[in-house]
Amino acid sequence: MSRIVGIDLGTTNSLVAYVDEKTGLPRVIPDRDGQVLLPSIVSFTSEGVLVGAAAKRQLVRRPEATVYSVKRLMGRGYDDVKEELPYLPFTVVPSEGIVKIQMGSREVTPPEVSAIVLKSLKERAEAHFGEPIEKAVVTVPAYFNDSQRQATKDAGRIAGLDVVRIVNEPTAASLAYGLQRIREGLVAVYDLGGGTFDISILRVKDGIFEVLATNGNTHLGGDDFDRAVVLWLLEDVRSKHGVDLARDPEAMQELRLAAEAAKIRLSADERTALTIPFEGFTYHRDITRGELERLIEKLVDSTLTRLIEKLVDSTLTPCRMALADAGLAPSDVDEVVLVGGSTRVPLVRRRVQELFGKTAHSQLNPDEVVALGAAVQAYILAGGITDMLLLDVTPLSLGIETLGGIVSVLIPRNTTIPTNAREMFTTSVDGQRVVDMHVVQGERELAKDCRSLARFELSGIDPMPAGMPKIEVVFLIDANGILNVTPRRSSGARRPPRSR
Amino acid sequence: MDHFEVFGLPRRLAIDAAELQRKFYELSRRGHPDYHQGAPPERQAEILEASARLNAAYHALRDPIARIEYLVRLEEGRETREGATVKPKAPPELLQEMFEIQEALQEAQSGQPDGLDAGARETLGAQRERLRARHEQEESRLRGPLSQAWDAAGPAERAGALTAFKESLAVRAYLRTVIDDIDHALGASPEGYVSHRRH
Numbered sequence: 001m002s003r004i005v006g007i008d009l010g011t012t013n014s015l016v017a018y019v020d021e022k023t024g025l026p027r028v029i030p031d032r033d034g035q036v037l038l039p040s041i042v043s044f045t046s047e048g049v050l051v052g053a054a055a056k057r058q059l060v061r062r063p064e065a066t067v068y069s070v071k072r073l074m075g076r077g078y079d080d081v082k083e084e085l086p087y088l089p090f091t092v093v094p095s096e097g098i099v100k101i102q103m104g105s106r107e108v109t110p111p112e113v114s115a116i117v118l119k120s121l122k123e124r125a126e127a128h129f130g131e132p133i134e135k136a137v138v139t140v141p142a143y144f145n146d147s148q149r150q151a152t153k154d155a156g157r158i159a160g161l162d163v164v165r166i167v168n169e170p171t172a173a174s175l176a177y178g179l180q181r182i183r184e185g186l187v188a189v190y191d192l193g194g195g196t197f198d199i200s201i202l203r204v205k206d207g208i209f210e211v212l213a214t215n216g217n218t219h220l221g222g223d224d225f226d227r228a229v230v231l232w233l234l235e236d237v238r239s240k241h242g243v244d245l246a247r248d249p250e251a252m253q254e255l256r257l258a259a260e261a262a263k264i265r266l267s268a269d270e271r272t273a274l275t276i277p278f279e280g281f282t283y284h285r286d287i288t289r290g291e292l293e294r295l296i297e298k299l300v301d302s303t304l305t306r307l308i309e310k311l312v313d314s315t316l317t318p319c320r321m322a323l324a325d326a327g328l329a330p331s332d333v334d335e336v337v338l339v340g341g342s343t344r345v346p347l348v349r350r351r352v353q354e355l356f357g358k359t360a361h362s363q364l365n366p367d368e369v370v371a372l373g374a375a376v377q378a379y380i381l382a383g384g385i386t387d388m389l390l391l392d393v394t395p396l397s398l399g400i401e402t403l404g405g406i407v408s409v410l411i412p413r414n415t416t417i418p419t420n421a422r423e424m425f426t427t428s429v430d431g432q433r434v435v436d437m438h439v440v441q442g443e444r445e446l447a448k449d450c451r452s453l454a455r456f457e458l459s460g461i462d463p464m465p466a467g468m469p470k471i472e473v474v475f476l477i478d479a480n481g482i483l484n485v486t487p488r489r490s491s492g493a494r495r496p497p498r499s500r
Numbered sequence: 501m502d503h504f505e506v507f508g509l510p511r512r513l514a515i516d517a518a519e520l521q522r523k524f525y526e527l528s529r530r531g532h533p534d535y536h537q538g539a540p541p542e543r544q545a546e547i548l549e550a551s552a553r554l555n556a557a558y559h560a561l562r563d564p565i566a567r568i569e570y571l572v573r574l575e576e577g578r579e580t581r582e583g584a585t586v587k588p589k590a591p592p593e594l595l596q597e598m599f600e601i602q603e604a605l606q607e608a609q610s611g612q613p614d615g616l617d618a619g620a621r622e623t624l625g626a627q628r629e630r631l632r633a634r635h636e637q638e639e640s641r642l643r644g645p646l647s648q649a650w651d652a653a654g655p656a657e658r659a660g661a662l663t664a665f666k667e668s669l670a671v672r673a674y675l676r677t678v679i680d681d682i683d684h685a686l687g688a689s690p691e692g693y694v695s696h697r698r699h
Binding site for chain 1: 525528529532533534535537548551552553555556558559
């Protein structure tokens with residue numbers, strides 16, 4: 001089999017890794033300058049498209065043409081993201097169930113932007129190996145739904161990569177740890193990245209990594225910490241200098257980057273200072289870790305009403321739900337693993353350790369561990385490892401809409417994938433030729449509150465009395481967590497019904 | 501092939517959990533798609549199908565209650581979930597109490613977002629505890645005596661055992677729904693989130 005690399009396509013940073021055949025250990029691939037992390041930022045300039053560190057330098061200079069945190073837009077509809085759009089310096093518009101980003105006269109889709117990041121990593125790997133790389137394992141948050149996974153696969157295709165497997169980030173991390181660092185038993189992986197949060201509970205036994213339950217929030221991460229700090233600084237600038245920076249996209253980017261840098265410094269230091277030169281005045285501010293923690297903790301700002309719960313505590317609710325789904329108490333967990341840059345925040349560590357009552361692992365670099373795990377999974381798929389096996393689950397229940405808009409669940413959340421379910425459909429009116437079917441994903445009772453995945457028409461049914469035609473439909477969730485729907489056999493239909 | 505046959509088991513409810521897991525891991529190792537990426541496409545499709553069948557079977561059988569729900573479907577000749585398996589039904593001895601709880605819940609929902617006063621919260625909390633105990637009791641009955649009755653039943657007694665399952669499952673489903681409603685009212689879980697999807 002040809003070489004398969006592992007890619008962590010992150011909200012803030014992306015990276016690529018492989019397994020060294022000599023040592024059997026995963027390694028990240030640095031770029032020519034020795035940098036491992038590629039900022040997931042793309043800037044569309046008149047001279048061409050920039051990616052990574054070069055694009056990051058454009059954040060302040062060309063905020064309206066520089067896309068960051070595009071992962072939060074992947075596979076989402078306009079309604080899903082409209083509340084955070086005011087905070088983005090670029091323009092996002094609705095387009096046939098998804099969103100597009102306005103770049104001057106052209107529009108780009110989130111997968112197209114992600115593809116530029118993936119292509120850069122592909123080229124980095126090709127330079128490293130001196131050979132073409134065509135296959136990759138790409139990671140996604142465990143709590144990504146079908147549309148978000150599809151969008152990620154699309155991004156790979158656009159970049160010229162065959163995405164042979166989509167792997168969940170926390171489980172990828174468990175594979176990296178599993179190679180050397182953790183004992184057998186029950187493991188909780190707490191993964192708080194730049195834009196997403198996941199918790200996965202696994203049983204590790206005899207080389208099998210069986211995910212028991214997973215939960216999370218695809219809209220919660222370090223970006224939200226930064227936003228809380230920015231709002232606080234805005235208010236401070238207003239009271240000190242009488243200036244409102246909110247309408248100035250360039251100043252907002254300056255503030256955001258300064259807030260992010262201060263947050264990162266406060267993970268190591270108790271206090272820090274930030275100094276930003278603006279037109280006409282220089283803003284200076286000391287921040288202590290305590291102040292940052294209070295900000296993160298309270299975040300009850302009226303403009304962020306969706307985050308009613310305190311930010312960090314709101315990651316604990318999914319933890320409790322995942323434990324409940326696995327039928328476990330926090331104390332049953334043997335090992336806790338921290339993944340994602342935001343787990344460097346001391347407050348996050350404290351809370352996680354309080355919940356599980358034990359010290360969490362973070363020996364492997366939390367920025368790199370997901371890519372390392374993706375490389376391990378890639379190596380398993382290439383046949384290089386035969387004594388490890390990852391059994392992951394589908395994070396969200398899959399169902400169909402029934403009478404009254406109520407969801408009938410076909411595949412419950414936390415079922416090991418691949419998995420399938422069969423459902424029999426029939427007609428409700430004499431002579432009916434077409435049966436409609438609405439497939440949704442989510443945990444709510446009503447279809448309208450879940451994510452709509454597809455509306456199908458089963459057509460080509462022979463006219464018969466109501467209830468006579470029987471059409472069997474197979475719903476298969478593959479190992480990527482992606483749904484495939486196939487009408488199977490039917491009685492009363494001349495030819496197999498088509499779905500479209 | 502039904503889910504019991506996937507594991508080479510008879511259609512009985514007494515299943516050793518550790519043994520089932522061991523067998524599941526063994527079969528997964530033998531037939532997981534990850535280990536057959538180089539196979540021709542038709543063979544890969546077969547492997548995917550077999551793996552999906554194994555996983556679906558494991559999930560239906562590993563939990564004693566899900567196992568019963570599956571058995572009921574299987575015995576009634578419904579391989580799919582067409583139509584609800586059980587219609588939730590209130591336990592007769594709790595009818596009066598249920599009425600009061602539903603009334604309190606409606607009051608909570610019609611009022612302002614955090615309109616529940618401390619007294620109402622406490623009452624609902626206490627009722628939820630009672631319902632949880634009753635729910636646990638129903639589940640032990642399903643896992644214990646009712647499951648044993650099925651395994652011991654001769655052909656003539658099976659219909660009766662199935663009816664007992666369905667009645668008990670209906671009571672359990674009802675209790676689960678009310679407990680969820682109280683959870684939502686007390687803000688213990690996101691609104692509309694269905695908690696009972698463990699299997």
